[in-house]
Amino acid sequence: MKIAFIGPKWNEMVNAYPSLGLAYLAAVAEEDGHECRIFDFGLRPQRSLEDEVQDVVDFHPDLVAFTSMTTSYASVEQTARMLKEQTGVTTIIGGPHATTLPHETLENPHIDYLIYGEGEEVFQDFIRAQVAGRDNWGDMTGLWYKEEGRVIDGGERELIKDLDALPYPARHLFELNQYPLYAPNGEPMLTVLSSRGCPYNCSFCFKGIVGRTYRQRSPQSIADELQHVLDNYGVRNFYFIDDLFTIDVRRLDQILDHFIERDMDIRWRCLARVDRVTPDLLDKMYRAGCRQIHYGIESGNEEVLKRTAKHIRLDQVRDAVRWTEESGIHSKGYFILGLPGDTTETMEETIEFAASLDLSEAMFSIATPMPGTQLWTELLRKRPETRYNADFTKSYYYNSYTSEIAPFMNVSEVGDDVLSQMAMQARQRFLEAKKQRMYRQSFGDTTGDLLWNVSQVGPIRRVGSALARAGLFGTFRRTKSQYFGAAQWS
Numbered sequence: 001m002k003i004a005f006i007g008p009k010w011n012e013m014v015n016a017y018p019s020l021g022l023a024y025l026a027a028v029a030e031e032d033g034h035e036c037r038i039f040d041f042g043l044r045p046q047r048s049l050e051d052e053v054q055d056v057v058d059f060h061p062d063l064v065a066f067t068s069m070t071t072s073y074a075s076v077e078q079t080a081r082m083l084k085e086q087t088g089v090t091t092i093i094g095g096p097h098a099t100t101l102p103h104e105t106l107e108n109p110h111i112d113y114l115i116y117g118e119g120e121e122v123f124q125d126f127i128r129a130q131v132a133g134r135d136n137w138g139d140m141t142g143l144w145y146k147e148e149g150r151v152i153d154g155g156e157r158e159l160i161k162d163l164d165a166l167p168y169p170a171r172h173l174f175e176l177n178q179y180p181l182y183a184p185n186g187e188p189m190l191t192v193l194s195s196r197g198c199p200y201n202c203s204f205c206f207k208g209i210v211g212r213t214y215r216q217r218s219p220q221s222i223a224d225e226l227q228h229v230l231d232n233y234g235v236r237n238f239y240f241i242d243d244l245f246t247i248d249v250r251r252l253d254q255i256l257d258h259f260i261e262r263d264m265d266i267r268w269r270c271l272a273r274v275d276r277v278t279p280d281l282l283d284k285m286y287r288a289g290c291r292q293i294h295y296g297i298e299s300g301n302e303e304v305l306k307r308t309a310k311h312i313r314l315d316q317v318r319d320a321v322r323w324t325e326e327s328g329i330h331s332k333g334y335f336i337l338g339l340p341g342d343t344t345e346t347m348e349e350t351i352e353f354a355a356s357l358d359l360s361e362a363m364f365s366i367a368t369p370m371p372g373t374q375l376w377t378e379l380l381r382k383r384p385e386t387r388y389n390a391d392f393t394k395s396y397y398y399n400s401y402t403s404e405i406a407p408f409m410n411v412s413e414v415g416d417d418v419l420s421q422m423a424m425q426a427r428q429r430f431l432e433a434k435k436q437r438m439y440r441q442s443f444g445d446t447t448g449d450l451l452w453n454v455s456q457v458g459p460i461r462r463v464g465s466a467l468a469r470a471g472l473f474g475t476f477r478r479t480k481s482q483y484f485g486a487a488q489w490s
């Protein structure tokens with residue numbers, strides 16, 4: 001069979017990383033000998049949908065498989081309609097949106113089948129049955145379909161137990177050199193998944209796909225996959241996008257041993273919770289190539305933080321960020337503005353808190369109640385008339401910093417204008433605090449503060465920059481590279 005996998009367009013933003021979901025599904029299909037192609041429409045947001053669709057039509061697929069988040073579903077609807085009208089091809093959908101709203105999704109006349117939750121096993125069963133010409137789907141758990149226009153609920157398959165049994169993601173099907181995912185030194189970077197699932201239940205997080213049971217691949221299999229990428233793609237920078245990379249310390253220790261003992265020439269970053277790192281662990285992570293950790297910090301106000309059910313405290317945040325920087329690893333913090341309970345004062349605290357931490361980077365998002373999350377349930381309680389609508393395309397969970405930020409389904413205590421303004425200011429204020437720290441580190445606290453204040457005067461700043469470029473202020477330049485540049489990844 002010829003299978004076209006489609007990563008939809010979103011809004012004007014580029015899809016920063018290849019979809020590992022599609023890559024795993026394509027790998028499973030390729031194992032069975034199918035000819036697969038991945039069309040990531042999100043890679044070129046400015047290219048017309050007509051041109052993208054034409055590429056798929058020219059491939060003459062027997063099956064078109066869409067992945068979709070809630071934010072990109074409006075685009076899937078449009079694409080599926082165009083493809084059905086032009087070719088009548090069979091279509092199937094999976095991913096977070098399909099799993100959150102399966103009935104509504106399948107009611108779309110241009111979508112024939114839907115796979116609920118984790119996809120590899122059901123998808124493999126489905127394509128095998130398609131090849132065999134089967135037309136009775138009643139006993140294929142996890143596959144939803146339609147009978148005489150009526151949606152048939154296929155339930156949910158058990159989560160995959162043995163993640164090591166899955167093939168490596170079919171990365172060769174992407175135009176890898178086109179994705180804007182780079183290490184700070186400019187080298188290309190690829191994503192990896194070493195575990196699935198998370199037992200926590202934060203209010204803003206969607207848990208419908210990989211569930212609450214933490215499942216892990218063996219350390220050997222992870223190290224082997226990285227070696228495979230090094231050997232076959234020449235990429236040595238990795239981003240572990242696991243929900244909880246550091247939660248099982250014993251397993252992590254073994255992974256690190258593999259990286260160290262094999263003397264792998266790699267650099268990597270991961271996501272982690274602040275309550276799941278220790279100084280010893282961080283030291284070892286550094287020795288094993290870790291150079292950046294991204295922490296979900298969310299809020300600088302304890303009460304607002306408590307309401308997210310994240311189960312972390314601000315003192316844990318301070319410790320984790322300090323230990324991380326002391327180990328030589330750089331840290332990035334994710335913050336959310338506009339959470340339930342957020343007022344101007346609490347958001348001010350969040351921005352101040354972010355600015356007070358020795359983080360290398362910070363990202364400020366606006367809370368968006370995605371269907372399927374606790375935030376969404378809370379919103380429905382308050383405003384029962386709320387429904388999913390195509391406007392989710394415009395939801396700015398994080399902002400691009402280039403355009404106006406408009407809150408979408410504001411759940412905070414302030415109006416849209418205030419929220420939007422604070423979100424616009426947050427990053428600038430963080431960067432200024434960071435620069436001021438850099439001056440202090442280079443010149444000492446008093447002189448640093450003095451020079452920082454002087455540097456805020458436009459013409460003087462320009463002279464200072466010229467002198468720095470000319471090679472003066474050596475310490476300052478080194479510190480700057482450490483703070484903002486490639487030295488973060490050496």
Ligand code: B12
Binds near residue numbers: 115396
């Ligand atoms: C990496 C990532 C990104 C990356 C890249 C996404 C990509 N191209 O895959 C970036 C940074 C671009 C991103 C952006 C956003 N993300 Co994101 N992201 C993730 C993250 C952390 C990992 C995704 C992943 O690779 N998972 C592992 C793979 C194996 O799982 P999967 O992709 O879900 O695929 C499996 C199943 O869903 C299913 N499946 C998927 N597609 C299909 C298709 C078919 C045909 C079939 C049969 C099955 C199937 O089978 C796959 C294999 O088991 C997830 C969290 C998570 N734990 O998954 C959030 C997550 C997917 N993101 C989320 C959100 C909210 C966003 C943003 C809206 C944030 C924003 N506004 O800025 C944007 C939206 C971007 C868009 N294009 O619409 C939510 C989605 C909620 C929802 N209802 O849609 C998640 C679940 C986070 C969360 N826990 O809330 N994201």
Ligand code: SF4
Binds near residue numbers: 243273
């Ligand atoms: S935000 Fe992180 S810790 Fe919280 S539920 Fe989602 S994956 Fe788990």
